[in-house]
Amino acid sequence: MGGSLLSQDQRVAYLGPKGTFTHLAAQQLFLDDQLSSYQSIPACIEAVASKRVSYAIVPLENALEGTVPLTIDYLFHEAELYVVGEVLTPIEQHLLVHPQQAKNWETLTDIYSHPHALAQCHKYLYNHFHGVPLHETASTAAAAKYIAEHPNECIGAIGNKAAAETYKLKIVERYIHDFHFNHTRFFILANENQRLLQQGHEEQIKTTLMIELPSDRSGALHQILSVFAWRQINLSKIESRPLKTGLGDYFFTLDVLEDENAPMMRGAMEELAALDCTVKTLGSYFTYKK
Amino acid sequence: MGGSLLSQDQRVAYLGPKGTFTHLAAQQLFLDDQLSSYQSIPACIEAVASKRVSYAIVPLENALEGTVPLTIDYLFHEAELYVVGEVLTPIEQHLLVHPQQAKNWETLTDIYSHPHALAQCHKYLYNHFHGVPLHETASTAAAAKYIAEHPNECIGAIGNKAAAETYKLKIVERYIHDFHFNHTRFFILANENQRLLQQGHEEQIKTTLMIELPSDRSGALHQILSVFAWRQINLSKIESRPLKTGLGDYFFTLDVLEDENAPMMRGAMEELAALDCTVKTLGSYFTYKK
CATH class of the missing domain: 3.40.190.10 (Periplasmic binding protein-like II)
Structure with missing residues (x-):
């Protein structure tokens, strides 16, 4: 493939060192000499937030281990970035x-x-x-x-x-791992709400939202899901993470199988605001598989 | 307090070594000489499953770090145990x-x-x-x-x-931790679906359910939440974890603020079965706070 999006001096941060699965995922979309290794997930995210690099690629979720809490939490609490693409990489050991x-x-x-x-x-x-x-x-x-x-x-x-x-x-x-369906999902992050202009992605578009519910209103999560259900907008993932304000306080990340600019989605976003939800959108993006 | 539930030869497994926060939580309910230290969460769970001890106490969730995946996953995939009580312990460093x-x-x-x-x-x-x-x-x-x-x-x-x-x-x-609201939640596990007969718990009862949705039916999670919402049964937590069958396949753990034997809950459980959900109940239990 190769990074058609990048000019000569643009770079991509990845969770290193060289030879990690994040490195392998980055090589699915970018040329190896465009990649810069960073020591931690926050360091990758800060590299793009401070514009030292154009993109960062970090692990989000593994089929066996679940979500990488550091990635979700840092994107919610610390950074204002967008997902411009996701990469699915088989985990072969x-x-x-x-x-x-x-x-x-x-x-x-x-x-x-x-x-x-x-x-x-x-x-x-x-x-x-x-x-x-x-x-x-x-x-x-x-x-x-x-x-x-x-x-x-x-x-x-x-x-x-x-x-x-x-x-x-x-x-x-070769291939000594026990579970042969195991994949890891990586986010490609950028400062602008754009889409990666690379060929070879799946047709289905996805939008990731991070939603804080109105405090302690019983049945609020059911209301949120109703916003999508009656519009027949499908969700592919919902996950709770601590708000870090006390035990039992959560925010939710939702992966919605719809473009954030589709008329139905604009209606859904307005309804969420009317329900007093605080919504942070990470944007709409395509999936790159190997 | 002291372990009024336990006879002389009964023991409680906890995640050791001595001096961990799990040890501190165990001391809220049991006498120190009834406690046996185990090296890992699976070792604690296996100790009670194999009846070498009467109870096990393991960390479930921290207000800052979120759920302890190993506890949730082991209870879902590997063990057939019940929660007989939960302990909330302030994290003071x-x-x-x-x-x-x-x-x-x-x-x-x-x-x-x-x-x-x-x-x-x-x-x-x-x-x-x-x-x-x-x-x-x-x-x-x-x-x-x-x-x-x-x-x-x-x-x-x-x-x-x-x-x-x-x-x-x-x-x-003393008290050098930055966040002064930080608590960890611990489960007390046993082989029988009972309730810890200890005084000093909160009045609110909780039931933990682990639910596997019918495969890939759009809006299934919304249906599940509807089962509880129209009955005005409150949920205090919902969380997804990987089924370990492939990326995007999840089960859900729900904490429901109702007794599993209440008539409304029996109706809810029947409706979940009619929706083709596989439900594993960890039982109803009370909360012990310090």
């Missing part, structure tokens, strides 16, 4: 070793990875490396980096193919 | 040092705690210990234990008063 250890991989003494990746390969590890100590790292890429820096040790990492390429490791077993 | 270092606490070289506790004391740490390295530990109690084991180092931990007592540390600054 491989066993990586240093090329010097390629012949010894069946006798690994230690295995390193992110806790989620270790959990996602539980059956494989149980069947093939029962009793081998597992070590947790901050990311799958950090595990790969550690292996690259210790060529003389007979140790392995679990990570993706981007990590193998970045850290010049050998993939000795 | 203190600065702890070894008694040998009590006079030197203003010149600490390093501070240890759980990442959430470090985040919750961000302003205090910024104002009083700017530039001092912060180290992440698996729990606030683990940080306190580390300080106790290193009496000659001028280092501190952030933790609660139970951690200070357990590891014989000195509290040198």
Whole structure:
């Protein structure tokens, strides 16, 4: 594909280091030399908010682990950004070793990875490396980096193919994850409410809204959903997150399968305002799948 | 209070080690010598499921961080248990040092705690210990234990008063957390659908339901909420979690402010079944506050 949207000096922040699943997702839409690695989700979001980069790409939700709370909370509480596209990336894990250890991989003494990746390969590890100590790292890429820096040790990492390429490791077993439907959903964020002008997206448009209900009015959430239900506007997701004002106070994120500029949606937004809801729209965007 | 429900040989599992906030919550309802520390949330849940203990107490939700996904997911996917009571505990953080270092606490070289506790004391740490390295530990109690084991180092931990007592540390600054409304909600779990026969609870009863919607029927969540709304049954919480069958597939946990045996609730449950929902009830229970 390649970043037709970007001029030479424009850049895209992603949650690093090199070789993370966010890096892999970013490569689905942008050229690798347009990408800048940032250490944390807030750092990615601040990079675009302060206009040091044109876009940021951050993980939003995984099919097994659920929402990434930091992304949702930071977008609600701290940032004024828009979603200009979303990327769905399959989570495929491989066993990586240093090329010097390629012949010894069946006798690994230690295995390193992110806790989620270790959990996602539980059956494989149980069947093939029962009793081998597992070590947790901050990311799958950090595990790969550690292996690259210790060529003389007979140790392995679990990570993706981007990590193998970045850290010049050998993939000795492919697709070792237990759940083969696992995907992660990433948001591409920008300062303007636009849409990513890239080809290859799904036809269905989506709008993400963050809604704060009028305080403590019984049945308020039912009213909100009625606004969409009687208009036959479908929702693909609803999720609550703490408002951080006290236990039991929530805001809701809704993914609506409609363009925010459609006449029905404009009516819905007016009705939400009449119900005393505070609505923050993250905009309408298309989905890019691999 | 003290565990009037428990005979001499009955025990309660809690998420340890000693001195965690779960330990503090357990002490609100049970005697300390009835409590057994377990290393993880699944270990606590399995201890009661296998009848090695009579109850387990695990964290469910924090006012700042939101739901503890592991608790919700394990209760939905892996266990057949009931909630017999919930405990609300204020999250109060203190600065702890070894008694040998009590006079030197203003010149600490390093501070240890759980990442959430470090985040919750961000302003205090910024104002009083700017530039001092912060180290992440698996729990606030683990940080306190580390300080106790290193009496000659001028280092501190952030933790609660139970951690200070357990590891014989000195509290040198009290209530250093930034948000003074912060609470955590804990579930007390058992094998039978009963209610904790302890005095001192709130009058309002709550029922927790876990609902799987009929697959992909548009507006299904709105229908579910209608079941409760037209009966004027209030909900205090709704949350979605991944079904782990694919991105976009969720189940919902609902906290309903009604007794599951009330006639209106029996009608609601029948209507949910007629709507092809799969409903798992965790039972009705009372709230214990400090």
